[in-house]
Amino acid sequence: MSDRFKGTLLGVIEGCTNPESAELLDDGETIVFGNCRLGVGFDWFRKGEGLVYLDGEAFISRARISRDGDVTLEERKLISGLTTTLGCDVIRTGQTALPRGTVLMAVGGKPVTRDGSGPAEALPQVLAFDPVNGDILGRIPLWEGSRIARHFEALEMPNGLAIDQAGNLYVTDCPHTNPDPDPAAPPPSSPAVYRIPAAALGPLLRDEPGAADTVSRVVMPGYVNGATVSPVDGTCYAVSCSPVDPVNGGVYRLPADAFVSGVQPPPLHRDLGQLDGVGVTRRGTVLAGTPLENKIHAFTTDGEDGLISGDGLPTRMPADFNVVYPRCLDGEPALLITDIMVGTGPGECTVSVLAIPGL
Numbered sequence: 001m002s003d004r005f006k007g008t009l010l011g012v013i014e015g016c017t018n019p020e021s022a023e024l025l026d027d028g029e030t031i032v033f034g035n036c037r038l039g040v041g042f043d044w045f046r047k048g049e050g051l052v053y054l055d056g057e058a059f060i061s062r063a064r065i066s067r068d069g070d071v072t073l074e075e076r077k078l079i080s081g082l083t084t085t086l087g088c089d090v091i092r093t094g095q096t097a098l099p100r101g102t103v104l105m106a107v108g109g110k111p112v113t114r115d116g117s118g119p120a121e122a123l124p125q126v127l128a129f130d131p132v133n134g135d136i137l138g139r140i141p142l143w144e145g146s147r148i149a150r151h152f153e154a155l156e157m158p159n160g161l162a163i164d165q166a167g168n169l170y171v172t173d174c175p176h177t178n179p180d181p182d183p184a185a186p187p188p189s190s191p192a193v194y195r196i197p198a199a200a201l202g203p204l205l206r207d208e209p210g211a212a213d214t215v216s217r218v219v220m221p222g223y224v225n226g227a228t229v230s231p232v233d234g235t236c237y238a239v240s241c242s243p244v245d246p247v248n249g250g251v252y253r254l255p256a257d258a259f260v261s262g263v264q265p266p267p268l269h270r271d272l273g274q275l276d277g278v279g280v281t282r283r284g285t286v287l288a289g290t291p292l293e294n295k296i297h298a299f300t301t302d303g304e305d306g307l308i309s310g311d312g313l314p315t316r317m318p319a320d321f322n323v324v325y326p327r328c329l330d331g332e333p334a335l336l337i338t339d340i341m342v343g344t345g346p347g348e349c350t351v352s353v354l355a356i357p358g359l
Helices: 147-151 198-205 256-261
Strands: 006-016 019-024 030-035 052-054 058-065 071-082 088-090 103-107 125-129 136-141 158-163 169-173 192-196 216-219 227-229 236-239 251-254 278-280 286-290 295-299 305-307 322-324 334-338 349-355
Touching (some): 019 088, 019 334, 030 349, 125 158, 147 198, 169 227, 192 198, 227 278, 278 322
Parallel strands (some): 088 158
Antiparallel strands (some): 006 349, 030 058, 088 103, 103 125, 125 136, 158 169, 192 216, 236 251, 322 334
């Protein structure tokens, strides 16, 4: 394996509970991440083989990478009492209805249970919050009857989330929510990547008539999980994740015209397995993770590919990792790797910071 893809572990945040996605604020030091709290073994959902989120047991944490590269947890439960805390990103412009530095997170997705005996009500949405004090700044409803649901359909499991430099929001719906254990059972909603223009954020937060008129989407037949925005050209990338995916795990570049046509383009890379996270570095290296195989693939612009590694990296099931640029690395990248590790109890997972200069 090429040393080009081997990183240095800066630090590990321990005591996490099924963390799914972590992001770095513009200060280059503050990390926020969700702990989605999930379980398996519920007979009513896929005969005990499927993932189910536990109502009200998810929470959001805040950590820090110091200027010296030390990684510490600051606030274990910045916001608690949540459900299904998945993909997140940061608004990095002052030109939207929300303040610069606001964090958006996909929350409330199905399937959810309260006491384990059966499904509980779910309220899929995008949550906006202040990462410093945990104040809730707003919600974009994605549930049945919401503006977006009336324009398209209700989302089942908002999962991947990304924001471009202009404040346009991308949210994926990963409807792995059919209780039928057959992988080929039809999804309750269309797997898709939704594009919400920056100008629509305010009207959607205020639930105004016509707020979703400019929202568009690309339907992804192989389901869709993580999403990111390339720092090279601002284009959305997403990955497919179904066990019956026709390309067996693809990485997709979704340019603006894909959201005009609604048609999924061919994948850039395929046959990678059931993918979760996706990232792009400033040098154009594309990364995609397969949690069931504990792998993060890397594809460089000069045609080299390999697997990310690092001595002491404790990750067992990498979820929606993110490419970040901590202040301590002087413009070089690191990965925030969330170890969701299905089947573990509260406090048994980690978030790792892996520096990979040159990637």
